[in-house]
Amino acid sequence: FLGAGGGNDIQWCFSQVKGAVDDDVAEADIISTVEFNHSGELLATGDKGGRVVIFQQEQENKTQSHSRGEYNVYSTFQSHEPEFDYLKSLEIEEKINKIRWLPQKNAAQFLLSTNDKTIKLWKISERDKRPEGYNLKEEDGRYRDPTTVTTLRVPVFRPMDLMVEASPRRIFANAHTYHINSISINSDYETYLSADDLRINLWHLEITDRSFNIVDIKPANMEELTEVITAAEFHPNSCSTFVYSSSKGTIRLCDMRASALCDRHSKLFEEPEDPSNRSFFSEIISSISDVKFSHSGRYMMTRDYLSVKIWDLNMENRPVETYQVHEYLRSKLCSLYENDCIFDKFECCWNGSDRQVEFFSLIVMTGSYNNFFRMFDRNTKRDITLEASRENNKPRTVLKPRKVCASGKRKKDEISVDSLDFNKKILHTAWHPKENIIAVATTNNLYIFQDKMN
């Protein structure tokens, strides 16, 4: 039973790590997004170089029942290329900002990947047979002279080595003036939204030459701009409902049935500021970097710089729960502002929904610095800090919890705040939709952890 507390706490063990061992990180290899598909069999990563790498889980080996299947490279393809906007004399980065999988409808898999400006629908299909025995073509493809053909035969399919092909099926371009930060597929599986800093557009997966603008917060005079959209997501069950978060720490819930342009929210979620914590950095740290609905859609989770907040959709004036990710950084905000770390956008995710207990979102996971990542159990209110590091890479050895010493005397095994490596940030994490398997991305490596099965 997931996260039931007591003796049933999850014990995380290292499983695999993917990526270069070098300390010298190639910029193109920086992982920018991580996402499991709906079954959990496939795990996709996007990087700064515009590439998508998909890993596939091995079928469980009956003889090796103590561990779940390993993830191995299934397909790699170049999703986006760098572009140059001649009108603005600016480069358009090929970095993949988000990947979202479509639910599987047939043998092929489909995913949406996006960079700052363009969203693409990719079809990933397997080919393990090929036709042989053409009449007019030789095996190597050369055409035969028809006059040499004396008999006819029917070509047959013969097995071949498995080939995984990725092909772009749709390209959704030219709809965003600003940088796309989110894509979210609707529960109708026909439409999806894409959000940039100032606008949100609604698309139909089949139609690339049109999109509907459903949110526009661009002021008439750009000098008046004080707030931007930071993330957006469709409700998991209600296909007319979506939320978007802002740089001022607010979340707006909108209903597309209310009007064509959802500039007026149905609900506004905002926590009043704590006056005792007020500083020049208050607004920056309140900026929401990620928003995720719970499986049931009853709750949503937001991530700001220092905390994770759980909101009940029925209560707008404050979150129902708040978890501090790295409160020890509050006294360091000026330095973090100076080195730009305060603008890091951490994501957050829910545990997968347990087979037995459907739709219970009980555990929250999010990243931090020094390659630490954190989990919060909503039931027990316990939290844990773990580290993604090659030093802990003994499979089936339970990861040791880490502790940061905020001030005062540092105990053995604790790490002091000033020793944290702020270059090692975990911004992207993902939880298998059904099992206790998590994928944690450091700068250029992908770690996979599993819970220790008995």
Add this chain to the structure above:
Amino acid sequence: MFVRGLKRKCFDGEEDIEGTLAGIKAIPSYNLQRQSLLDMSLVKLQLCHMLVEPNLCRSVLIANTVRQIQEEMTQDGTWQMINTQSTGQASLDRLVSTDILCRSSRDQAEGKHVPAYGTFNKDFESDQAQDGSETMSTASSVQTPRNLQSNMWEMENPQENKGNFQKSLDQIFETLENKSPNSVEDLFSEVDNSYYDLDTMLTGMMSNTKMGHCDSLETFSSPKNTASNSNCKSDLNDLDHIVEILVES
């Protein structure tokens, strides 16, 4: 604000103060901390001038911070002080000193909290080179940094706005630098000890690889000014005029 060369010059004849300096606990005044934050923010906004479109969210957040500081300083009546130390050289030096902060912290880094400073310095230096070569003429009517921001954000007319961005940047520099050296000497003759303290704090902080000076900056628990306004007192009548131009909104 705490230009090293000028500071030394300033304290040359004031040995009697040095004794007392040793005893002073190095906590920079709220005004200085706030000023430092403002400088840092302005530099960050200028550095958004990159090859790839700047991150709009980051720019907006920094601009909002600048606006907050300006509003508070205007309320306090301390906005005049922004120009106490500016001269032809000093304003650039003021920005340089922020850069030194960052550079030395990178040198100290050893896997500490410092990310891409290479980019930071490189862009900053290229901006410096560019602006330093501009000739400073009369102080024209300068829009506030708000103009800077809007020009940066206005993506629809990028070419034109890139020009505008550079122009408003130049205007800010023009204004800041339109001071004769003489008055600058006067200004610095009255400079407060706390300048020196902040500088010591900062350099001391960097060598300790602690997040030092910002610890004091973290004590911004309330927006109200807790330190006295007299820290940077100087006869700024001739600068008030320029300041008004800067603040004009």
